[in-house]
Amino acid sequence: MRDRITDALYGAGWGAVKRLPEPVAAALGRGIADTAWKRRGKGVLRLESNLARVVPDTTPERLAELSRAGMRSYMRYWMESFRLPAWSAERVRDGFEPKDLHILEEGLAAGKGVILALPHLANWDLAGAWVTTHLGVPFTTVAERLRPETLYDRFVAYREGLGMEVLPHTGGSAFGALARRLRAGGLVCLVADRDLSDSGVRVDLFGEPTRMPAGPALLAQQTGARLLPVTLWYDGPSMMRGRVHPPVEVPEGGTRAERTAAMTQSLAAVFEAGIAEHPEDWHMLQRLWLADLERPPADLERP
Template identity: 75%
Template sequence: MGERVTDVLYGLGWGTVKRLPEPVAAGLGRTIADTVWRRRGKGVLRLEGNLARVVPDAGPRRLTELSRAGMRSYMRYWMESFRLPAWREDRVRTGFDPAGLHHLTDGLESGRGVILALPHLANWDLAGAWVTTRLGVPFTTVMERLKPESLYDRFVAYRAGLGMEVLPHTGGTAFGILARRLRDGGLVCLVADRDLSASGVGVTFFGEEARMPAGPALLAQRTGALLLPVTLWYDDSPVMQGRVHPPIEVPRTGDRAEKTSVMTQALADAFATGIADHPEDWHMLQRLWLADLDPARRPAPPEAGGTT
């Protein structure tokens, strides 16, 4: 029953919110965000716990201010996402203003293939729609399986409608398809600040141990594609801002595991710069650091002489 209700609510969002005038939708998003924030549920408390690591000198008042701004940013993401299918092409083309775009365009022109790796900052769906609309470049991405299946299908259809090829995270075929797209000189976009497999790469993130997906670094090594971190943020205008960071190079020495570790740490460091500058736009309402995970979900320590 709960899964069906969730599916219906998302369906209402895409069916109703996209018809609202933009100022009305924005006001509705703020009202919902403030209501959820005042209820102090698990998601809000987890967000504050995560923000306490990002802004370690923040006191209780500053953290509550940040979490309120964070929930407003999160609901802006949802209001925009519900409305994106109805946006005119010129609205999408002017809705994002990234710096460092030459890293992406030069990489695509080289024919090497490009991997864009992003954290959960601002609106990654809008950034993707901008790439397909403004640059005219299709891309492939991976999405976590959702329950119920009908909700997953809604998200796949939504993102496909924005010009994305969407692969399921589970099933074992995604990596091979992504590698083929990159070898053909294509573009792959991955949200990569949270490990969904419990077998990711250990990184130091804001001074504590976390794990992030190995996929972006492994794909870059296997295919020769450029690996570009991207960070996003909102300001006071309707236009989302962003930065395409310089490429993360494959180390010249070390085995595959060592190279993957170095590259994933560099990716985490790039993510941290964007999150630290705009903590209110980081939509991380889940446990991320190993110290916060349930003991049963923590990865087992490597055996003596083994590799991680």
């Protein structure tokens, strides 16, 4: 029953919110965010706990303000995602402005494939839609399998409708398929600040150990593709901005494991800087650091 209700709610969101006038949808998102923030549920508490690592010297009042802004940013992501399938190509184009795009274009022109690695900042789906509509470049990504399966199918259909090829994170051979796309000179986009496999690479993030997925670094080593970090942030009510960062190079020496660790730590450093600049747009409502994963506080444990 819970799975059916969850699927129905998301279905209602995609069906109804995209028909609302944009100002009404934005106001609805802020209202839902503020209500959730005031209730101080597990997701809000986890967000504040994560943000406390990002801004360790802040006051409790400032941290509360930041978590409220974070919930508004998170709900903005959902309102935009529900509406993206109905946006025109012009609306997508005008809603995103990336900096240093030439780094991506040069990588694609080299013909060896490009891996874009992003943290959970702002709206990565909007950035992806911009790439497919404005640059005219299709790409492949990986999605976490959700429950119920019908909800996962909705997300796949949604992202495929935006021009993305979506592979399941588990239950298939995603790595091999991604490697083939890259060897053909293609583009792969991966959200890479949270390890879903429990076998990721240990890195330091904001002074504490966590794990990030090894896939981006391994793919770059195996295929010769360029690994480019990307960070995103909201700028005003109708604009999102982003930056394509210089490539993460493959170290010349060391074992594959050592090269993977060094490259993943380099990714973490870029992510850390982007999150620190725009902490309110980091949508991390899950446990992330090893200290929390190993000894999660009972009052913050997600269901």
